[in-house]
Amino acid sequence: MSTVAPPSDLAIARAARLDPIETVAGVAGIPLERLEPYGRHVAKVHLAAEQDLAGLPRARYVVVTAITPTPLGEGKTTTAVGLAQGLSQLGHRATLALRQPSMGPTFGVKGGAAGAGFSQVLPMETLNLHLTGDFHAVTAAHNLLAAMLDSHLHHGNELDVDVRSISWRRVLDVNDRALRGIVEGLGARIDGVPRQSGFDITAASEVMAVLALSTSLADLRERLGRIVVGFTAGGRPVTAEDLRAAGAMAVILKDALMPNLLQTTENTPVLVHTGPFGNIATGNSSVVADRIGIHTGDFLLTEAGFGSDMGAERFVNLKCRVSGLAPDAAVLVATVRSLKAHSGRFSVAAGRPLPAEMLDEDPDAVRAGIANLRRHIEIVRGFGIPPVVAVNAFPTDHDSELAVIAQAAEQEGARVAVSTHVLDGGKGATDLAAVVARACDDAHALRPTYDLDAPLRRKIEAVATDVYGAEGVDFSDVATRDLARFEVLGYGAFPVVIAKTHLSISSDPTLRGDPRGWRMPVREVRVAAGAGYVYAISGEMRTMPGLPRHPAAASIDLDPDGNVVGLF
């Protein structure tokens, strides 16, 4: 592994030679007449491409997930990019499906997200800013529904909406804590009905989840109509269809349903589409992108948010059920430093320099954190998917430390490979690529965690015990009552999403490794009837981030030549 200081992400991105997007589409076999160019290096792909490609062979389908996130990050996106490039290096045709990053948080703590080093998605600025406007379309559709709801109240409330029952807030793609709680409708009589409400970030909108799960424009239209904004005084759901908003929402979203085609630093095709929140929503990219991508080559890689308990669980129990696709392997991304952080022996925080002693050779520290990796391997195997542990290598890693990971993986019966894609691009990921290709031939049969016809309560319990390792679930009285009510209202056959922390496999963010001997509290349950799931709130979920004292935005600017600086 090289020890020369590598060029910066920005320098690599600027030096990369992008292919015209038509060339990238050609590699994926997407007919040119199905492209809508947005600039020279991004295109939307018409949904008709799914039919065009349907006769072609089905790609191996690989979900990329990770161990429990630490402030250090595992480099999951980067590894997914590297793996796609590595497969290409081996002569396979690979396509990558990713979520679109939110623009708001780019100006908060984190800066841009587009891979790293020689494994990036390009053009990086477009990806991190507006891309083709899909998030803006979600914002507009969501807020039109909110405006039509408040206008309905203002014009006499014919539908008899119980104002206290309204759960439909507004959304903006910005980190703005001051909008979490508002009173609206202030002013004179002509300025609406005063009531308490608030804003979430756009990624948390149910409209985003709807967009991610829709299989067609007609399906999108129907799902939008089913969105529940609140209830009547008599307890009947009030939907976007009742408010006559769903048609206009679908019109606003019609282009946003088309996946966006970009490329990696090595010109591998990348479908970037939708970005539903990982905590309270599905945390996976879109069904339509995967259904198009599955016929674009030998491999389709798709990334699922957070650890295997979060995004991958929803991938299995929600997304695959809607898409009809089943994965052939799962990649579990881990790093030496994150496993060290899982040991609890170091004090690490996002944005702060690493403690120097973390870079010392310390296989014991890795061993102390390895329980988390073991547990994620178990979770993936529990889903019936062959697991591959992908170690995202850093120059500061030591062989003795990598050996701990390899040994643990082998003990758990998982394949494992070390990948140096950040420094070396696809050439650094060929070992991983070869291992992933082999894993796809291992016996596998997707095993969802529960049957859809089980009671909602049982489905929540199944995820808590079988995936998270809880001893059981404690439902609040109101959650128990609302679950019963949801079944009466016809939402009983929905899958479930547990809105819990991503910082632990448990629902307690302070529990590291493989937490045992705990019970999961469910304070509240809600229905996302358009997206098609019931979600159980376990712990405090923040759906609108705030800006830190020194936000990334303060360092982002244009240089005298009009180039963007500070976004990485």
Added chain:
Amino acid sequence: MSTVAPPSDLAIARAARLDPIETVAGVAGIPLERLEPYGRHVAKVHLAAEQDLAGLPRARYVVVTAITPTPLGEGKTTTAVGLAQGLSQLGHRATLALRQPSMGPTFGVKGGAAGAGFSQVLPMETLNLHLTGDFHAVTAAHNLLAAMLDSHLHHGNELDVDVRSISWRRVLDVNDRALRGIVEGLGARIDGVPRQSGFDITAASEVMAVLALSTSLADLRERLGRIVVGFTAGGRPVTAEDLRAAGAMAVILKDALMPNLLQTTENTPVLVHTGPFGNIATGNSSVVADRIGIHTGDFLLTEAGFGSDMGAERFVNLKCRVSGLAPDAAVLVATVRSLKAHSGRFSVAAGRPLPAEMLDEDPDAVRAGIANLRRHIEIVRGFGIPPVVAVNAFPTDHDSELAVIAQAAEQEGARVAVSTHVLDGGKGATDLAAVVARACDDAHALRPTYDLDAPLRRKIEAVATDVYGAEGVDFSDVATRDLARFEVLGYGAFPVVIAKTHLSISSDPTLRGDPRGWRMPVREVRVAAGAGYVYAISGEMRTMPGLPRHPAAASIDLDPDGNVVGLF
């Protein structure tokens, strides 16, 4: 003039044969390497095109304005489109510069706005929905500044911002009356500082005005930095630069500064760019679009919002000062029915059927409303611009009525022509086109209403008396005090915008025709330091529309084939 029922606007739009946008650019002489395609029929034009074209001959520059709007509408955009097509029919190369319509109001009362009949801008759906996302970028940049301001308060308010002085609200492109007045920052300590605020529609954002007036990316960056969000306890302005927000705002807006190229039903090039509010802002399309467009052919038509007292006054006193361009002629659009409405003899309202008796031959009613047209001719002549009265003809017009208009125009020394572009396309506008071409050869020299070095108070008085015909201005005490303060703060050399009703040449919306013997009240003055003007509030200005009981959105939908219905 044909009396056969014409096909619907939608049928015409669907039947139109669009040229590839590269062909349209070719007609305008815009180099292909300066295009960023957005789909097949829309492209952004790089600002570098201005330099590419600078050596080419300067087009005749024609501003399209109108009489005082009535609920019937004059068809100003339609006439501008028809005139561009008419000039092309005569063998001239014409380009049209238009404002981008707001998406929000499309779902409210009005439905789509893209011309009418055989004089439309296409693709109509794209134009009325997201286009290339410029409005969304304005929303995002505006709200990032708001979030950074509130975050600054939350993190200790180092700049000592007086919370009560904050004038920077948030914006959304939606008709949502419930957001006019809010209290934000509710919740716990971590949820920000509670204070009263609200949302305006995106078109009312100062960022939109900044985008419309910027001459380059560097100028945009500087203007954003100068935006004043409020004042310190000591009365010092607090700017976006102080909050370190302006760089990130410029990054968000960098693509939005590029004009959008579309085409008319007859493939004439149309630059659509920015949409600043007509009441409180400039109401004109962008400076960069006009500076590119001025070298794209024989004629550049640019539309100014509302009547000549509104958009055209700001065109002369603001936009031309920034762009360095001066018009060669002004087109004053009028209709027989609107002049009848100006008589005050009929009860007309938007969205209601016309009173049947308005269609009867009634030259007296036209004569009773003609004072308004006469006054607008005077206003345009006062600016030193040769006026052309363009009668946007309807099949129900009578020759005797048209004769009244022709006679009045001639008495005022204005050229005049009747145009049937809605029914006949460019062929119906050739008379008008010929008259406009001749008018450009009339003697003209642009005469702004005031010198920039006059005191702010005198500039406001000059517009009130010389343009609106007021007898004088009554400033409130607070307005007098703030004008003095603005001069101390260095804003004295700004031009002024009078935020007044567009429904009368006066500041009283109920006064028709050519109001005389009135004084203009100025309740309050504000500074838009980024856009570069001081505005005086005269009357109630609504900056966030509401939805009616039966909004257009309720009828907008996708048909089973995925086509948009109900948008027209």
